């Protein structure tokens with residue numbers, strides 16, 4: 001089993017291609033995210049942001065390219081126009097380095113908040129129930145929802161659901177969190193509480209790759225901004241440079257137009 005080096009980037013994607021039928025959605029994406037980095041992924045609708053995230057945790061397979069997560073190979077380019085995925089058990093092991101937070105929360109509606117958090121640690125990681133429950137309670141306290149432990153998701157606001165979803169991702173103790181437009185489904189007055197939780201994670205040096213239209217988050221929390229267009233990364237710069245550049249006003253106008 002490969003050793004995870006502390007020096008390995010948390011995400012290393014090289015030449016990633018993905019097509020859906022005739023539509024080439026990712027056209028040679030290179031992306032490196034270091035441990036502790038927060039990277040915002042911006043770009044127009046349809047530019048391939050979600051697909052990239054989904055390829056990184058194997059919700060989609062790639063057609064060409066190499067992806068390493070925390071030093072472990074999820075998929076390797078075979079040098080002959082195709083790719084090689086390792087055996088399923090190894091793919092699942094590599095995927096456990098990442099946790100995903102979705103736009104629409106994807107909580108299990110028939111489980112309580114606590115049950116949502118302990119399900120995967122118990123079934124996937126074989127964590128003893130008592131340990132999983134203690135961890136879940138700590139995480140719920142961290143996202144400010146200790147009192148919702150026994151509630152069902154339909155009793156929660158959108159912001160609360162998303163904070164539960166973040167806690168659920170954290171319950172698997174991933175090394176990288178992938179966020180796919182975590183505030184896009186929320187009423188504006190509920191985005192703040194989710195962004196606050198994400199900011200706290202960033203302060204704790206959690207590695208995060210965040211697809212977002214929240215310019216304020218990208219400006220204030222992200223270390224780097226990656227801008228996608230037409231299935232490629234067309235800009236990859238420190239956030240402070242991106243936002244100091246007058247061209248970013250154009251990017252923002254572009255995004256606002258697309259929303």
Ligand SMILES: Nc1ncnc2c1ncn2[C@@H]1O[C@H](COP(=O)(O)OP(=O)(O)OP(=O)(O)O)[C@@H](O)[C@H]1O
Nearest residue numbers: 020023025043044045046047048049050051052181
């Ligand atoms: N499973 C799929 N089958 C076919 N086409 C798909 C599939 N998933 C995505 N696409 C297409 O791939 C393109 C890129 O989609 P993707 O969701 O990655 O873009 P995005 O940049 O995240 O957009 P948005 O900001 O609107 O979420 C779009 O044209 C989309 O319709």
